Amino acid sequence: MPFLLFTCIFLTFYAYFGYPLSLFLLSLFRCREVQKSMITPAxxxxxxxxxxxxxxxxxxxxxxxxxxxxxxxxxxxxxxxxxxxxxxxxxxxxxxxxxxxxxxxxxxxxxxxxxxxxxxxxxxxxxxxxxxxxxxxxxxxxxxxxxxxxxxxxxxxxxxxxxxxxxxxxxxxxxxxxxxxxxxxxxxxxxxxxxxxxxxxxxxxxxxxxxxxxxxxxxxxxxxxxxxxxxxxxxxxxxxxVGDSGREFDRKVRTVLRGLTVFFKNLEFLNPFRYGLFSYQFFCHKLLRWLVPLFLAGAFLANAALASSSLCYLSLFLLQSAFYLVAGGGWRNPALGRRTPFKIPLYFITVNVAIAVAWLRYLRGNRMVMWTPSER
Known part of the structure; x- marks a missing residue:
């Protein structure tokens, strides 16, 4: 359980912060500037x-x-x-x-x-x-x-x-x-x-x-x-x-579902011998990010099982619970959801719930084609 807990926490943070940090460190040694020039193609x-x-x-x-x-x-x-x-x-x-x-x-x-x-x-x-x-x-x-x-x-x-x-x-x-x-x-x-x-x-x-x-x-x-x-x-x-949060949620689900479709039809890009650094980017920015809902669920369940074993685990569990409660409060009360302490947790959780729904639809064979623009 401790291994599961800390592995899930590490992978969640790596998806959002470790990957960008690795790129930042790499940028200190490798920088591909774009050679711009004012041109007017058709x-x-x-x-x-x-x-x-x-x-x-x-x-x-x-x-x-x-x-x-x-x-x-x-x-x-x-x-x-x-x-x-x-x-x-x-x-x-x-x-x-x-x-x-x-x-x-x-x-x-x-x-x-x-x-x-x-x-x-x-x-x-x-x-x-x-x-x-x-x-x-x-x-x-x-x-x-x-x-x-x-x-x-x-x-x-x-x-x-x-x-x-x-x-x-x-x-x-x-x-x-x-x-x-x-x-x-x-x-x-x-x-x-x-x-x-x-x-x-x-x-x-x-x-x-x-x-x-x-x-x-x-x-x-x-x-x-x-x-x-x-x-x-x-x-x-x-x-x-968007003016309609329900339709915006559907848009997020559709976007990830289509992204999963493209990803799994282009697994060749995971070959670092052919695509080098891009293979690492492809894995981290797409697949690792899309696996975050699984990591969040794993971290919460493992932490719940360990909460009674030590004050450290209990404190971590309460911290996780508080984060979800803040997001839930922003969802239940739109006025709270517009305040900074609530809107970022709420958006983070909404995105990852949408990713989870997209996975379920993808695994069931759903490949959405139609699109309806969100009201803004």
Missing amino acids: ITFIITAFNEEKRIREKLANTLALDYPPELLQVVVASDGSTDRTNEIVREYAARGVLLLEVTARGGKENAQKEAVAIAQGEILVFSDVATMIEAGSLHRMMANFADPSIGCVSSVDRVIGRDGKPCGEGAYVRYEMWLRDLEGRVNSLVGLSGSFFAARKEVCRDFSPDMQSDFRTLLNSMRLGWRGVGDPEVVGLYQD
Whole structure:
């Protein structure tokens, strides 16, 4: 029991802190700078949408306001079987160069992206969600990374803002993820891209699959072709936290479920003799992180069995219990959940419960394809 307890605690902390620390120490000796240069390749900007009549005008206005030569920018809205006024609204922008791609039979986000890739004219493809707002100069800054011949794909930095205009619990977690991505890109390559705003060379996107997470798969395709992925802190995707926490939980489950699907269909990347450092990153950032719910359960149960044997074990058990009670208090009382002492534990537990649910669905053979955008 003591071995189980401390092994589970160690692996939990290593997944979130030990792995970043190892990258930081490695960055002291190994640093792969991106050789940027201001270039203007032809771009196809792909927006996937499903029943977005409330937000599509704002997204198109934001996209058309981007500072990039219009003759080099193709804007495609891939409407995934929308049944509201989304298609009608998008057609209003045809004179301004916006192309509507109607995917009549709804097949999911990745399927819509695959259809858009087939008609894309740009050498660099940019993918974005309707809910994500982008700063005017972001495309120029993003394209500068592709001047480096080692770069296959580029991710934005996510920033999540609460209803009050301040960073929310998810925002703190996202900032942690952005910090980790910065370390990964500094020493080698990212392991995943921001699904709401990323770019890739067209060659990387030729085999999109409807049942596989496009951002994760795009990164793996880049590595397979001898390129790497980086994040650019000057390229920001800004979006609000969700209005419906239940639907956001479902989104997290869906994201992990698709990630598991991609992971287990690409186990070749665990071979360090072929992919070197990336194999370690692939294991730690993905599989080890996804195993944290198992470690948390193991640590709690082993600690419960040992609690009566010593004051040390009892204190540790009470500390674990208090953490879960704080998260539970934030869940039961939304007002408490918005306060810093509650919102970070609550978000941490919510994420890991979502991971656990995703594992159960994956092991049952569920491979989710459909997607409904979260209300924000």
